[in-house]
Amino acid sequence: MITVERSFLVGLPLDVLITYLEDFGHTEEWDPGTVRCVRIDEGPVRPGASWDNTSRFRGRTTNLVYRLASREPQQLVFIGVNKTVTATDVMRFEAQSALATRLSYTASLRFKGIARFAEPFLRAEFEALADKVAQRLPSAAVGR
Template identity: 70%
Template sequence: MLITVKRDILVGLPLGDLIAYMEDFSTTEEWDPGTVRCVRVGEGPVREGAEWRNTSRFRGRTSDLLYRLDIREPGRLVFVGENKTVTATDDMTFTARSPTTTLLAYTASFRFKGLARLAAPFLRSEFERLGDEVAAQLPSAAGRRQG
């Protein structure tokens, strides 16, 4: 079963600055309320194939996912995280609205595996709540980092 949550988030940063902030997936610690810790695996420039170990808390439990940057195109980033119970995809599309403002179209999808699939229909409302929290936190977190 797939759960998908979409949010359009207006961020007071120029397009290039917001993309640079978001492509370092370790910043999820700052803008994703579910992320407890996110650390880059390896070194060097961020490019397709770069990986991060992400520890998230959801419904009182922590889980670890290994995320990789799957797509890095002008105006689009796609990260895919996996563990034994879920594949999570964060698809981000960026559009300049002004020289100092960017619209982020953010889609988070969760495909559950094994027995976890049985719980998926009951989790949609919690993922929607998390989507609202991301939309509320991300603009100020990105602005603090750039400030």
């Protein structure tokens, strides 16, 4: 399994940031690997809501179906699945002031079958992608 973690400040109140990030469709704005992310069910965003996420990594395009697995007052958990990987994204929030929130973001990828043998070769690229998310997400969220 590959796990990457980043923690950074976002210039938004905690509740505003959670509302923005609980709609996984916004990943197009802050995740440089996401090409397209579309809600595939209807109704309010709540646990069980799901999205079709198309990402590009190492020149290849892949699709995962993500669902909001849980929404707590200070944590969101998304799980994305396809035939080769299960991705778990955990976002933890801590108010730093009335106008700023610390976001601790952990992304874990568990590869399936033969794909799991590629993990040691992919770790550095996922670390670099996590750095880009940490740079891009704060301004994307504030710019909404």
